[in-house]
């Protein structure tokens with residue numbers, strides 16, 4: 001840009017005296033730009049046609065504003081955080097949340113984009129310019145003048161006197177920015193430790209809700225909560241259900257869950273509930289962690305399925321080597337040594353669930369995990 005220009009370069013004093021319009025013209029000349037044609041779209045300001053064009057652009061920004069507000073309202077006030085089963089007459093409220101949030105956000109982006117395109121089409125002058133191409137960086141002079149040129153381009157569209165468009169685009173931009181901020185940061189505004197020791201990060205659905213409550217190990221039989229309540233299949237796992245060197249994914253289950261679809265669904269959907277129940281081959285040498293010597297039942301051991309690296313499900317159990325593999329970043333845990341990490345980025349062992357078998361022969365959890373499940377977090381002790 002700075003090479004090969006034929007324009008006369010003004011002195012510093014001349015530069016200080018130049019008006020923004022003169023600076024903009026100079027910018028074009030310094031850039032070796034020849035403006036072949038520059039026709040103002042609205043040479044007579046304030047005509048009916050111009051006002052109509054202005055209103056049509058403002059309408060898009062207004063639509064973006066309203067959609068952004070609707071998105072914010074739905075995100076904040078819609079009752080989406082509690083599962084409502086299909087059998088409940090209010091299930092439609094729960095199931096509509098995702099489509100509505102998508103439509104309102106999409107419409108806000110769409111209307112904002114169309115408004116900007118419409119503004120450029122309707123108000124930017126019809127300009128044809130030719131510029132010679134040069135190599136190398138821009139000099140100080142060019143950098144200063146280009147800003148004036150951009151300002152002049154804005155002035156050419158008459159933005160200074162288009163209060164309606166300025167107001168609506170500002171409003172739409174503000175609401176859209178707020179909506180995007182809420183979408184990204186909204187979930188972080190909740191304090192996960194507000195309940196102190198009862199905060200959910202310290203507990204999982206395996207914790208008995210009252211002393212003596214039995215929490216069984218159940219399998220996922222591929223039925224919805226409603227279908228399970230209707231067909232009443234046996235969900236609870238017994239020791240004889242697993243062959244030696246087998247692994248099964250299990251979830252917490254209380255007999256009272258059979259009366260409540262939400263509880264039934266929660267046991268499977270809760271992000272910290274999935275557990276791998278592993279049966280070792282008879283005689284396998286297993287190293288117990290101190291204080292957890294009675295966490296297993298014979299050859300059966302239960303470990304959290306949530307990877308301690310970044311929380312992926314560690315679904316792969318290799319029976320030959322007794323390794324548990326996380327497919328996300330290839331962390332490996334040795335099941336015969338309290339699931340300690342032996343390869344990959346994970347640095348903590350998978351938490352172990354204490355289990356036993358009740359008098360009817362079903363597996364039960366004898367308590368919750370004794371440490372937080374999943375990836376580490378700031379407040380979690382390092383041990």
Ligand code: FES
Pocket residue numbers: 307308309310311312326327328329330331344345346
């Ligand atoms: S989440 Fe498991 S290794 Fe990264």
